[in-house]
Amino acid sequence: TTSPHMPYMKQCLSLAEKSPPRPTNFRVGAVLLSRKDDDPTFADDLILSTGYTMELAGNTHAEQCCLSNYAAVHKVPDDKVGEVLPVEPGRKLVMYVTMEPCGKRLSGNTPCVQRITQTAEGGREGIHKVYFGVKEPGTFVGESRGRRMLTQAGIEWEHVSGLEREILTVAFAGHENAEKEVKDALEERKTNVDVS
Numbered sequence: 526t527t528s529p530h531m532p533y534m535k536q537c538l539s540l541a542e543k544s545p546p547r548p549t550n551f552r553v554g555a556v557l558l559s560r561k562d563d564d565p566t567f568a569d570d571l572i573l574s575t576g577y578t579m580e581l582a583g584n585t586h587a588e589q590c591c592l593s594n595y596a597a598v599h600k601v602p603d604d605k606v607g608e609v610l611p612v613e614p615g616r617k618l619v620m621y622v623t624m625e626p627c628g629k630r631l632s633g634n635t636p637c638v639q640r641i642t643q644t645a646e647g648g649r650e651g652i653h654k655v656y657f658g659v660k661e662p663g664t665f666v667g668e669s670r671g672r673r674m675l676t677q678a679g680i681e682w683e684h685v686s687g688l689e690r691e692i693l694t695v696a697f698a699g700h701e702n703a704e705k706e707v708k709d710a711l712e713e714r715k716t717n718v719d720v721s
């Protein structure tokens with residue numbers, strides 16, 4: 526039996542494939558949903574928003590577009606998205622993303638971990654958990670710190686395994702030596718198997 530997370534990771538991968546290939550970032554896809562507590566088959570999930578890298582104008586990330594799209598629909602600026610995300614007893618906000626959210630961006634733009642943690646404000650929990658399909662490869666920022674920053678902010682995360690090769694192939698598509706970078710990233714995974 527495949528994990529119940531797999532359909533969402535595949536949806537994120539399809540979103541990532543819409544991203545214009547660039548050598549300066551990764552092609553990533555994200556889905557934000559509301560999930561009922563103790564709902565093992567996720568039968569009552571409600572999808573709230575989706576996003577992919579550079580979907581929105583400028584140098585934008587998938588998670589950033591996912592949150593920005595939701596903010597736009599609710600007519601608030603990006604930094605106020607926490608105020609319009611649903612807060613319902615017995616339900617939690619969950620984000621699926623093909624790649625570990627960034628804790629640092631070479632461009633200096635606000636990292637997605639910060640955008641995710643900012644959804645918790647004014648006593649609202651905000652995003653409760655993040656599922657991602659691969660750790661961020663070392664290409665731009667070396668050892669990735671996103672998942673550790675999520676933990677420090679009290680946000681749960683989990684690595685959904687099984688689509689690493691597909692996710693990395695899409696992510697690196699705009700890079701000079703994409704094939705080698707995918708191979709290296711997969712090797713990197715084999716050496717330090719811990720995704721903690």
Ligand SMILES: Nc1nc(=O)c(N)c(NC[C@H](O)[C@H](O)[C@H](O)COP(=O)(O)O)[nH]1
Pocket residue numbers: 549550551552553577578579584585586587588624625626627629630631632633634637661665666
């Ligand atoms: N999780 C994630 N979603 C994305 O949509 C995306 N593009 C990245 N990419 C992470 C990578 O670290 C940054 O793309 C580089 O650090 C360059 O930074 P900019 O993207 O120019 O801000 N990571």
Ligand SMILES: [Zn+2]
Pocket residue numbers: 586587588589626627636637638
């Ligand atoms: Zn990011």
